[in-house]
Amino acid sequence: AQSVAQPEDQVNVAEGNPLTVKCTYSVSGNPYLFWYVQYPNRGLQFLLKYITGDNLVKGSYGFEAEFNKSQTSFHLKKPSALVSDSALYFCAVRDLGGGYNKLIFGAGTRLAVHP
Amino acid sequence: KAGVTQTPRYLIKTRGQQVTLSCSPISGHRSVSWYQQTPGQGLQFLFEYFSETQRNKGNFPGRFSGRQFSNSRSEMNVSTLELGDSALYLCASSRTENTEAFFGQGTRLTVV
Numbered sequence: 001a002q003s004v005a006q007p008e009d010q011v012n013v014a015e016g017n018p019l020t021v022k023c024t025y026s027v028s029g030n031p032y033l034f035w036y037v038q039y040p041n042r043g044l045q046f047l048l049k050y051i052t053g054d055n056l057v058k059g060s061y062g063f064e065a066e067f068n069k070s071q072t073s074f075h076l077k078k079p080s081a082l083v084s085d086s087a088l089y090f091c092a093v094r095d096l097g098g099g100y101n102k103l104i105f106g107a108g109t110r111l112a113v114h115p
Numbered sequence: 116k117a118g119v120t121q122t123p124r125y126l127i128k129t130r131g132q133q134v135t136l137s138c139s140p141i142s143g144h145r146s147v148s149w150y151q152q153t154p155g156q157g158l159q160f161l162f163e164y165f166s167e168t169q170r171n172k173g174n175f176p177g178r179f180s181g182r183q184f185s186n187s188r189s190e191m192n193v194s195t196l197e198l199g200d201s202a203l204y205l206c207a208s209s210r211t212e213n214t215e216a217f218f219g220q221g222t223r224l225t226v227v
Contacts, residue, residue, distance in 0.1 A: 034215060043119075043205055043218040090158065102148060102171050103207075103216060105158040 006106035023091030119219035140208030
């Protein structure tokens with residue numbers, strides 16, 4: 001069965017510093033991986049995806065993610081954090097046996113960027 | 116272009132009642148899926164519709180049902196509401212299996 005793990009409940013980083021939010025996955029076959037962000041009382045906003053191709057994926061708002069097949073990881077990164085990046089981040093994998101867009105989500109990581 | 120629209124944004128219902136939530140996908144998107152988000156269980160898949168057919172269903176009781184119309188708009192219904200049904204219900208649409216899903220703002224359901 002497909003699964004996603006986000007090992008950190010919360011990540012704290014100072015504004016201007018680089019940030020990393022971790023994600024590991026377990027899938028059979030090639031993974032379809034996604035990152036979403038959620039602000040309070042809002043839906044999920046798409047940040048980036050990995051389907052195939054380059055291991056470094058660039059997304060919205062300056063975020064990028066590195067796909068590592070040997071470590072089964074898909075960590076989210078940003079070179080310089082902003083206070084406005086503070087939000088809840090979800091990693092997800094598409095369940096390929098479940099139709100077009102059945103996503104399996106990690107538990108989420110709360111990112112707090114301090115001024 | 117317009118995003119995924121969910122109505123209403125907020126609902127308060129009493130135990131035992133039923134509720135219907137609505138989702139209008141992005142134009143051209145034929146796949147609509149629904150998720151329940153709670154603090155304890157996180158984001159859980161409810162079901163997915165494509166071309167008016169339910170293709171997949173999550174592990175939820177039969178009180179949870181849905182449908183999709185010919186214009187791809189979707190509704191989900193929860194009957195005999197329980198306190199534990201209080202959650203944020205999210206709808207997502209996507210164009211194909213290789214493209215990302217776009218989410219609506221959600222409907223916050225509170226059961227009292």
